[in-house]
Amino acid sequence: MASETQAHPPADHGHDAHGHDAHEHGHFGPEMWVIPEASGLVAEVNEKQRTTPGIFRMVLYAGAALTILGIVGFVLKAMTAGFSDHRAWGFYVATFAFVFTLTASAPLAACAFRFTKSHWRRPLSRIAEIFSLVSIVNILLFIPALIALPDIGVMTEGGEQMVRRSIWFQELVNPSGWLLAGMVGLSFCSVAILWLAALPDMAQSRHLVTGFRASLYGKLAGGWYGTKKQWQVQKGGLAILGALYFMMVVFVQFLVVSDFAMAMIPGWKDSILPPFYTVISFQGGLAAILLVAYAMRRWGGYRDMIGQAPFWAASKVLLGLTLLHTYHLFAFFITYWYGRLEVEQAILNYLMFDSYIGIFWAQLFFTFFIPFPILVSNHARREGWGAPLAAIFIVIGLMLWHIRIFAAAFAAAPAELGGLYYLPSNAFSFPAMLLPVPGATFPDLWDIFMILGGVGIVLLVFRIGMMLLPPLSLWEMKEGSMYQRVDTLIRGRYLVLTKPE
Amino acid sequence: MAMPAILQRMRDAISPPSTKQAILGLFQDAESAANAGDALKGAGVPDTDYDFLTDSPYPEGSLGEREEKHRLYLYPFIGALLGLSSGIMITAMSQVAYPLVTGGKPVLSLPPMAIVCYEGTMLGAILFTVIGIVFESRLPKFQLGIYDNRITQGFLGLRVKAEPEQRYEVIEIMNSAGAVEVKTDE
Numbered sequence: 001m002a003s004e005t006q007a008h009p010p011a012d013h014g015h016d017a018h019g020h021d022a023h024e025h026g027h028f029g030p031e032m033w034v035i036p037e038a039s040g041l042v043a044e045v046n047e048k049q050r051t052t053p054g055i056f057r058m059v060l061y062a063g064a065a066l067t068i069l070g071i072v073g074f075v076l077k078a079m080t081a082g083f084s085d086h087r088a089w090g091f092y093v094a095t096f097a098f099v100f101t102l103t104a105s106a107p108l109a110a111c112a113f114r115f116t117k118s119h120w121r122r123p124l125s126r127i128a129e130i131f132s133l134v135s136i137v138n139i140l141l142f143i144p145a146l147i148a149l150p151d152i153g154v155m156t157e158g159g160e161q162m163v164r165r166s167i168w169f170q171e172l173v174n175p176s177g178w179l180l181a182g183m184v185g186l187s188f189c190s191v192a193i194l195w196l197a198a199l200p201d202m203a204q205s206r207h208l209v210t211g212f213r214a215s216l217y218g219k220l221a222g223g224w225y226g227t228k229k230q231w232q233v234q235k236g237g238l239a240i241l242g243a244l245y246f247m248m249v250v251f252v253q254f255l256v257v258s259d260f261a262m263a264m265i266p267g268w269k270d271s272i273l274p275p276f277y278t279v280i281s282f283q284g285g286l287a288a289i290l291l292v293a294y295a296m297r298r299w300g301g302y303r304d305m306i307g308q309a310p311f312w313a314a315s316k317v318l319l320g321l322t323l324l325h326t327y328h329l330f331a332f333f334i335t336y337w338y339g340r341l342e343v344e345q346a347i348l349n350y351l352m353f354d355s356y357i358g359i360f361w362a363q364l365f366f367t368f369f370i371p372f373p374i375l376v377s378n379h380a381r382r383e384g385w386g387a388p389l390a391a392i393f394i395v396i397g398l399m400l401w402h403i404r405i406f407a408a409a410f411a412a413a414p415a416e417l418g419g420l421y422y423l424p425s426n427a428f429s430f431p432a433m434l435l436p437v438p439g440a441t442f443p444d445l446w447d448i449f450m451i452l453g454g455v456g457i458v459l460l461v462f463r464i465g466m467m468l469l470p471p472l473s474l475w476e477m478k479e480g481s482m483y484q485r486v487d488t489l490i491r492g493r494y495l496v497l498t499k500p501e
Numbered sequence: 502m503a504m505p506a507i508l509q510r511m512r513d514a515i516s517p518p519s520t521k522q523a524i525l526g527l528f529q530d531a532e533s534a535a536n537a538g539d540a541l542k543g544a545g546v547p548d549t550d551y552d553f554l555t556d557s558p559y560p561e562g563s564l565g566e567r568e569e570k571h572r573l574y575l576y577p578f579i580g581a582l583l584g585l586s587s588g589i590m591i592t593a594m595s596q597v598a599y600p601l602v603t604g605g606k607p608v609l610s611l612p613p614m615a616i617v618c619y620e621g622t623m624l625g626a627i628l629f630t631v632i633g634i635v636f637e638s639r640l641p642k643f644q645l646g647i648y649d650n651r652i653t654q655g656f657l658g659l660r661v662k663a664e665p666e667q668r669y670e671v672i673e674i675m676n677s678a679g680a681v682e683v684k685t686d687e
Contacts (some may be wrong), residue, residue, distance in 0.1 A: 038557070039655040153601075161601060168613055178617060185624040192631045204556055204653035223639060225648060225660070229569045230638050231558040236573045237634040244577065244630065248623050255616075478557035478655070500560035 031384070033486050033495045034307030038478040041305075042201075045470050046208045048301050055299045056463065063460030070453010074144070077446040086264075089148035090410030091403065091447035093260055095454035096141040098402040100256060101277070102395065103138065103458060104249050105285030106131035107190045110197065110473075111242030119497060120313040122480040123306040126473040127292045129197050130465040131285070132190035137461050141454070142183050146176040149259065150415035164415075166263045167255070179259065182252045189245045196237050199224055200475040213468065253278050257405075264409035265350070266434055267343035272335065276328035283321035283367075284398045287391035290314055292462070294388035296471065305472060308384035309495070315387035319375040322394065326368045346434040351408055355440040359404045366397025399451075411441035521550070521662040523686040525647045526675035534657040535564045537678035541661065544674060554648070554658030564657075576633030577626040584625020588618035647686045656681070 036044075074092070081088035110128035113121030152175065153163040168175045202217040203224035209217060224230060257277040262268050290311065297306040333352065336344040352360045371390035380386025412434060443451065483498040528534035534553060541551055548567040553559075562568070592614040600608045652658045659680075663671045668685070675683050 042556075042653050163601075167616060178620060181624065182620055185620070185627060188631075189627045192627070192634075196634060200556070207650045207653075225552075225646070225658075226554045226556060226652065227552040227660075228566050229552075229571065231555070232561075232569050233571050233573055233634060233637045235558065236571065237630065237638075240573065240577055240630050241627070244623060244627050248627065251619060251623065475557045482557065482559075500563075 028382075028493065029308075030493075031303070032308045032312070032382075033484070034304060034309075035481050035484050035486065036305045036477055038481045041474055041477055042204050042470075043208060045305075045472055045474060046205055049467065049471065051301070052467075053300055055295070056466070059459050060463045063456045063458075063463055066452045066456020067460050068453075068456075069449050070451075070456055073446040073449025073453055077450065078144075080446070083144075083147050086148045086150050086415055087411050087441075089145070090407035090441060091443045092450050093145045093148065093410055094402040094406035095451050096138075096145050097256060097260065097406045098399050099134070099141060099454050099458055100138050101253075101281045101398060101402065102284040102288045103131045103134040104186065104190075104252070105278075105281040106289055107135075107193055108242075108246055108249060108282070109286055109289055111193065111238065111245060114238065115242065117499065117501060118313065119480055119484055120310045122310075122476045123302075123472060124289055124293055124310050124314065125197065125476055126201075126469070126471055127296070128285075128289050129194045129473075130462060130469060130471070131288065132187075132194040133465040134458055134461050135187040135190045137457055139180075139183050139187055141457075142180065145260065146179060148410075149176070164263065167258050175259065179255055182248075182255055186245075186248050186252045189241060189248055193238065193241050193245060194469075195220060196234055196241065197473060198469050199234065200226060200231075201470040201473065204474060205470060216468065249281075250278050253281055261405050261409040265347060265412045268347055268409075270332065270335075272328060272332045276325075276332060279321060279324045279328055280367075280398060280401060283318065283325050283394060286314060286318050286321060287394040287398075290318070290387050290391045291395070294385070294391075297384075302472070305477070308382065311384040311387045312382050315375055315381040315390070318387055318390060318394075319372075322368060322371055322375060322390075326372075329364070343434060346437050349437045350412070350434060351404060354437055356404045356408055359400050359440075363397050363400035363404060366393045366400060368397075371397075407441060407443075412438055521664055522668055523647045524661045524663055524668065524671050524675070525554075525649060525684045526659040526661070526678075526680040527649050527651060527682045527684070528657045528659065528679060529681055530679075531559065531564060531657055533679035534659050537659050537675050537680065538565050540674045540678055541659075541671065544667075544670060546661065546663065546667065546671065550663070551659060551661040554652050554660055556653050556655060571637045573630070573633045573637050576629040580625035580627070580629025580632075581622045582625070583629075584621040584623065585618055587625070588621030589614070591621070592617045647684060649682070649684065 077088065077092070083089070106128045108128075110121070110125040114125065150164070152166050152168060153161055155161055166175070168178065199221050202221035203226070206214060206217040206221060254274040254277075257274055261277075262270060262273055293306060293310065296302040333348065336348050349355065370393045374380050374386050374390040374393075377386060380389070483500065485496050486493055487496045488494075526534075526537055528537065538551065538553065542548060542565075553564050553566055593609060596608050596614075602608065647660060649656070649658060659675065661671050661675075672683050672685075
């Protein structure tokens with residue numbers, strides 16, 4: 001690959017006027033900026049896809065095994081607990097929300113960094129977009145969660161309408177239709193982004209692949225020649241769909257966290273929670289992308305296509321999101337702590353300082369106290385391993401966050417008349433509830449199976465996506481090689497960029 | 502894959518078959534391709550009759566090509582408008598049909614209606630954008646026209662639709678500009 005020739009100084013620049021090795025004087029190693037040669041990129045990436053490294057095969061098998069375990073757990077849970085009591089499904093909903101959080105925001109990273117015309121994003125774009133395939137799984141995972149969600153209203157024997165507080169307009173059944181429509185719309189948008197972004201790559205690879213992929217590429221990329229108009233429509237389409245995806249993902253996250261967390265804990269009214277959830281979703285999405293990119297670079301044979309620069313640049317964004325996460329957590333806490341209402345104290349005790357105190361502190365360590373020093377270290381960021389290391393802790397921390405919020409929310413109160421939820425439909429006030437504070441809930445064996453299955457299905461679907469589609473955005477990498485080169489300035493080697501727009 | 506006969510007839514009805522022939526010149530570098538484009542323009546070939554085929558998006562105007570216009574930005578607005586109208590109708594009509602007071606709020610209260618209206622707006626905009634992309638890019642096509650796989654390796658294609666009498670002149674222009682190969686659709 002020509003990354004070597006571009007990443008290292010050419011022979012005639014190897015020595016400066018003082019007889020020093022020029023590249024020894026730069027502070028950036030040869031792996032910082034890797035700019036692959038455009039001409040052989042399509043063939044080389046296709047060849048890399050064919051020769052799957054062992055670790056990727058392991059990911060596929062592990063993903064499949066965990067998915068089967070999750071299905072077994074789900075079936076046994078449904079048979080033993082049924083869907084009539086939502087409290088049995090808290091860990092399932094936490095697992096769904098965790099998968100949704102991590103995967104729904106990932107495609108947004110490709111759109112957002114493309115908007116800002118960052119060159120370093122190029123090797124990360126396709127990885128981010130392949131997460132769109134997991135969004136189809138999100139729809140399937142969402143359906144049982146919708147079935148478990150209690151109705152908004154019930155009718156008493158005397159004919160009185162009793163409703164629980166929700167964001168929906170007046171109806172008695174649960175808002176499954178609207179929630180599902182939102183999730184389907186989001187998935188449709190993300191898959192459309194993936195298709196449009198991968199269109200030129202599929203067209204360019206169709207003569208190199210055989211079998212199912214050849215047929216798939218032929219169908220999905222039929223008619224793509226790479227004319228000026230097609231490139232312009234693709235660029236415009238990605239911009240519009242990216243903007244719509246941002247507006248949609250934030251909305252669906254608002255629906256999920258409002259209906260499956262906030263509305264399930266009586267008396268929890270929190271304007272910070274939806275943006276908080278969005279921030280952690282951005283954080284989790286970026287962490288997931290960096291983990292995959294690191295695995296591809298370290299073990300997948302893509303070292304000559306993915307340099308350290310994407311990790312260096314993305315780690316600063318991850319640091320910002322980690323700080324925002326912690327800020328929102330503090331803002332949530334301080335508002336309720338100052339408010340001092342009985343219900344606010346009860347919610348703080350339930351989610352933070354009493355029932356779930358252990359998981360709260362563990363989560364705080366994983367999402368802030370451990371990744372923060374790693375991400376602050378310039379050395380760790382620049383060497384390329386800092387951001388993926390921090391990402392591992394962040395992903396574990398976010399799993400704990402979802403258990404603390406969603407599993408706790410589903411276990412907070414029974415959905416029955418005279419219980420904590422349902423009030424007369426014309427009642428104005430909202431009495432103090434959640435007293436006494438309920439204890440923590442713990443997963444049973446089937447819950448643990450389902451949690452593992454949630455992780456497994458992400459691994460499985462993502463790996464299949466990497467096998468089906470070019471795992472790097474070939475046209476963007478080629479475009480990048482047109483606009484970037486590594487050159488000598490005095491005694492250092494630096495990246496020279498062109499910004500045509 | 503051959504186009505089904507019925508679709509061929511429909512296409513011919515919309516736009517009658519042209520007598521023009523497709524010619525593809527293959528260039529190893531952008532400078533030669535741009536020179537060929539300039540020479541075609543100089544020879545009186547309308548700039549709507551030739552297209553540069555590239556494996557990545559080149560900066561706009563860098564090959565001296567015509568400015569392309571598309572109407573993709575209209576589609577999301579139309580979709581959003583239709584989605585918003587549907588959202589308003591569904592929420593208003595269902596609330597009027599099944600009036601249920603919650604928390605003492607009016608039956609037709611805007612905040613909960615806004616959620617469904619927003620969702621309808623977004624779904625409409627997304628759907629119409631995808632339709633717009635398919636339509637504006639002229640995708641899918643049942644038959645891949647004249648092309649060369651070397652374009653995927655960084656070569657540039659210059660595809661010209663030329664009248665039969667212009668054919669040899671166009672081929673000559675491309676060869677003079679440094680085309681590594683010139684193909685025709687015969």
